[in-house]
Amino acid sequence: MEIVSQPLSLQASQISVGYHTAHSETILFDEINLSLTPGKLTCFMGPNGIGKSTLIRVLAGLQKPLCGTITSQGERGIALVLTDKITATNMAVWDLVSYGRYPYLNLGISLSDHDYQIIEQAIADVGINGLSHKKLEELSDGQLQLAMIARALAQETPVLLLDEPTAHLDLNHRVVIMKLLHRLTREKNKAILVATHELDLALQMADQVWLATPHRKIKTGIPEDLVLDGSFDDVFQFKGFDLKTGKIQHDLFRNTNINLVGEGYEYLWTKNALEREGFSVSAGENALSVVVSPNTGNLTWRCQGSSFDSLEGLINRLKKS
Numbered sequence: 001m002e003i004v005s006q007p008l009s010l011q012a013s014q015i016s017v018g019y020h021t022a023h024s025e026t027i028l029f030d031e032i033n034l035s036l037t038p039g040k041l042t043c044f045m046g047p048n049g050i051g052k053s054t055l056i057r058v059l060a061g062l063q064k065p066l067c068g069t070i071t072s073q074g075e076r077g078i079a080l081v082l083t084d085k086i087t088a089t090n091m092a093v094w095d096l097v098s099y100g101r102y103p104y105l106n107l108g109i110s111l112s113d114h115d116y117q118i119i120e121q122a123i124a125d126v127g128i129n130g131l132s133h134k135k136l137e138e139l140s141d142g143q144l145q146l147a148m149i150a151r152a153l154a155q156e157t158p159v160l161l162l163d164e165p166t167a168h169l170d171l172n173h174r175v176v177i178m179k180l181l182h183r184l185t186r187e188k189n190k191a192i193l194v195a196t197h198e199l200d201l202a203l204q205m206a207d208q209v210w211l212a213t214p215h216r217k218i219k220t221g222i223p224e225d226l227v228l229d230g231s232f233d234d235v236f237q238f239k240g241f242d243l244k245t246g247k248i249q250h251d252l253f254r255n256t257n258i259n260l261v262g263e264g265y266e267y268l269w270t271k272n273a274l275e276r277e278g279f280s281v282s283a284g285e286n287a288l289s290v291v292v293s294p295n296t297g298n299l300t301w302r303c304q305g306s307s308f309d310s311l312e313g314l315i316n317r318l319k320k321s
Contacts, residue, residue: 007073009158009191010036010059015068017051017058027066028054030216036159036191041182043202043223044195046212046235052195056080056163059193072159076103079152081162086144089137093147096136097122100154122153125188126180142173149180153188160184160192166201174198178205199236200246203227211235247272254278256321262292266299273311279318288321290314 012034018027028051036042044052057063059070060080072078079100086096100122101115111119123132126146136144145165152160162181166174178201181192185207193210196202202209203223211219211231219231226232232243240249257280260271270292271281291302300307301314304321308314 007038008035009038010034010070010072010077012059012065012070013068015058015070016066017055018066019054025066027216029212029218031068032218034210034218034220036193037208038158038189038191039185040191040207041185041205042191042193042208042210043198043206044193044210044212045197045199045202047214048197050212050214052212053163056082056161056193056195060161076155076157078159078161079155079157081145081148081152081160081165083164083167086136090135092133092135093128093139093150094119094123094132096147097150097154100151100156103155118156119154122150125153125184126150140173142169142176145169145173145177146180149177153184158190160190162193163195164197165194166196166198174201178202199232250275250278252278252280254280256280256318257282257284257287258318259283259287259289260292261289262294264294266292266294270301270311273315274318277315277319288318290318 012032014031014033015029016027016031017029018025044055046052054063058065060078061070062080098111098115098119101111101119102109104115105111123129126149128143128146128150131139131143131147136147139147149162149165160181165181166177169177178194178198181194182205184190185192206223209221209223209226211226213219213235219226221231227243232238241247242249252275254277258274260267260274260281262270270290274281274290288303293300293302298309300309301311302308303314303317306317308317
């Protein structure tokens with residue numbers, strides 16, 4: 001069977017990104033090749049100050065590359081969501097989203113029935129129907145970010161670029177926005193690029209990762225490959241954090257080995273608590289046995305003939321052993 005490759009929504013060929021000063025040229029990324037594909041969420045990651053925002057601006061056409069070419073699908077191929085604060089906070093959410101239709105308006109600057117339908121659909125797509133008539137100043141940061149994404153959707157472009165869309169948001173809104181972007185790639189067949197520091201969310205939700213390296217290059221691949229081949233470790237130089245397990249490496253300062261028996265998330269959280277408290281969780285001849293029993297109606301832990309209904313109680317007893 002012949003495999004037909006999807007056309008690219010955006011292609012950057014041999015581009016260098018940086019800026020000129022009065023007496024010199026600073027290159028952030030040097031002769032890189034990048035592409036975005038319809039139906040895929042790409043997360044762009046790297047250390048602070050490495051140039052992620054600058055590259056986003058270059059791809060969006062707000063800044064010229066030092067060299068190379070960028071091509072995008074369609075006449076209006078890219079919509080952009082930046083982190084810049086909105087000053088006109090007295091406007092309503094519906095009005096903000098309607099600005100996504102302005103590139104399509106005639107000289108009369110009047111919205112058609114078709115425009116109205118697209119605006120309403122964009123608002124529905126991000127799940128803020130109940131906020132349409134609220135002023136921007138009445139929104140939380142997470143709600144405002146959803147409204148900004150709706151405005152970009154109203155532009156009906158094949159490519160959506162977002163620079164740190166989850167910055168300063170609580171965990172719930174960070175998850176909501178990343179899940180929304182992932183869903184939109186599938187439902188709308190968009191190519192979406194997100195510059196983000198949300199390592200945990202990106203690893204779970206990105207179809208593709210662009211990883212900015214200290215060598216002015218960008219390594220690309222699916223997140224699992226970049227974890228397993230050590231690329232993330234090379235770039236971020238994690239201190240005391242094991243990316244392959246997703247765990248902080250604790251100092252096991254107690255002279256007690258625990259043979260932990262159990263399964264599922266109860267086992268994992270018990271292991272986490274024990275290691276944080278300095279116990280080594282490993283089977284051995286002299287290991288102290290702890291049994292996690294989640295199937296007795298109430299979660300319990302058993303050790304040395306005693307039963308505990310909380311991890312705190314278990315750990316307090318172990319400290320005295």
